[in-house]
Amino acid sequence: MDRAHGAALQLRQLPPTSSAHPLTELSFSYKENLIGALLAIFGHLVVSIALNLQKYCHIRLAGSKDPRAYFKTKTWWLGLFLMLLGELGVFASYAFAPLSLIVPLGAVSVIASAIIGIIFIKEKWKPKDFLRRYVLSFVGCGLAIVGTYLLVTFAPNSHEKMTGENITRHLVSWPFLLYMLVEIILFCLLLYFYKEKNANNIIVILLLVALLGSMTVVTVKAVAGMLVLSIQGNLQLDYPIFYVMFVCMVATAVYQAAFLSQASQMYDSSLIASVGYILSTTIAITAGAVFYLDFIGEDVLHICMFALGCLIAFLGVFLITRNRKKAIPFEPYISMDAMPGMQNMHDKGMTVQPDLKASFSYGALENNDNVSEIYAPATLPVMQEEHSSGGASGVPYRVLEHTKKE
Known part of the structure; x- marks a missing residue:
């Protein structure tokens, strides 16, 4: 009797079987992916609206004598508030979803800008002319939406707590050190050709931006993840790696903006938007796969469908930006x-x-x-001057003064 009671007690104290654990973890990872994707989509939408509000304010005050008249308008301040809110949403999204999912969702901002531009256009078109002019924008928006859906559906589900120990372990891993060595060599070569050889090709400049941007998003995910864990009660701010990542995030973002500014002075903004999105997204996904091991454990079908979603989103962004008025x-x-x-x-x-x-x-x-x-x-x-008489005609030319009427 005692033996049977002891066996029953041991059976009661056994931990739950591991068969239910993967389902719970998988459900939790999908939930975190959804939260991160929704935050990123919301953030990009709000940022796009904010930029268009501020642009509208600047256009209305274009003839003002005061160069800072926009500070006195509610529209500009509303745009600034919405921009900060949107950037905060995008920043927070990195703490929940893998880097490879959040980065391509930048296509949402391009889609929103195209739709807002079409809605608020001032020109009056006949339906036939309107469709002929904006058919590429509509097709591009459709492709970008399909690509975004595939990205969210087949995104990697590898989740890891962004603790100081985990980030330090990834930082000193051999795959990432080798990746950093290749990236530094490539960056130095591109910078040499750009500065010393005057290689002002848009691919060269935007590759510099993309290489810096890949480090920016890697550090943003680390900083955002450690901040979220600290807010949840697991303090991570006492790890030195947090401040190293924060400094790298700010430095790479500043230099990235500087190269983008130089590119905007030489090339059309629509070309920069499309080529920059494709290069930055590709290199950032590669950096996330190496540093955070995003695709470890994913099957081939999910990886192929995710890559297909990226290609469709790339094509959609290219068509949208190609249709912009130059x-x-x-x-x-x-x-x-x-x-x-x-x-x-x-x-x-x-x-x-x-x-x-x-x-x-x-x-x-x-x-x-x-x-x-x-x-x-x-x-x-x-x-x-003394004009010789051996000219074509000996009669001097008569100068007609032009008086401009006010």
Whole structure:
């Protein structure tokens, strides 16, 4: 009797079977993936709305004499608040979902900007002309949404607590050290060609941005994860690795913004958006797979479907940005001294090119409505010249003064 009672007591004290544990862990990982994905989508949507609000405010105050008049408007401050809220949502999303899931969701911002731009467009189009003009945007939005769905559905489900010990272990692992060595060599080579050889190709600049961005997102996930654990009661702020990651996050973000600013001065913003998204997402996913081992334990089907989702999202973003209206570049003026007899105008120091304030600019090859800068008149220097009588015609040219009506 005692033996049977002891056996029953031992059976009661046995831990639960491990067969239910994977299901519980899998359900928990899907829940965390969903929370992270929703936070990222919400954050990108809000940031896109905020940027468009601030852009709308700047356009309305374009003719104001006060360069800081937007500080006095509620619209600009609402945009700033929404931007901070959106960035906070994106930052928090890294603490819940794998890096490989959060990074490609940047396509949501491109989709939102395209839709907002179409809704608030001021031009009136016939339905047929409207569809012809924006068909690429609609197709791109559809592809980007399909790609986003595949990304969320087939994203890796590997979750690990972002403790100081785990991050330190990943930081000194051989795969990541080898990856860092390759990335540093590639970054130095690209920087050498960019600075010393004047290799201003957009791929070179955006590769520099993407390499820095991969380190930014790796450190952002570490910092966000340690902060969330600290808020939950498991304090991680006493680990030195937290401050190392924080400094790396800020430094790489600053240099990344500097290279992006240089790229925006040389290339169209839509081209930067599409190429930058593709390069940054690809390299960031690679960094997450090496540092956080995102795809460990995933089957081949999930990895292939995830890669397909990335490719579809890339194509969608490319089509959306390809359809954006490009700014008309400034047309060069006709060289006046290339015309016979125009050298005689130097004698009186006359203004050859009037200031550009009208819709049509004299001397330009075509209309320049989109030129925002106001160009001052260029006065030619007074030169004392003796013109020989052996010219094509002995009669001097008559200078006609142009008086501009206000």
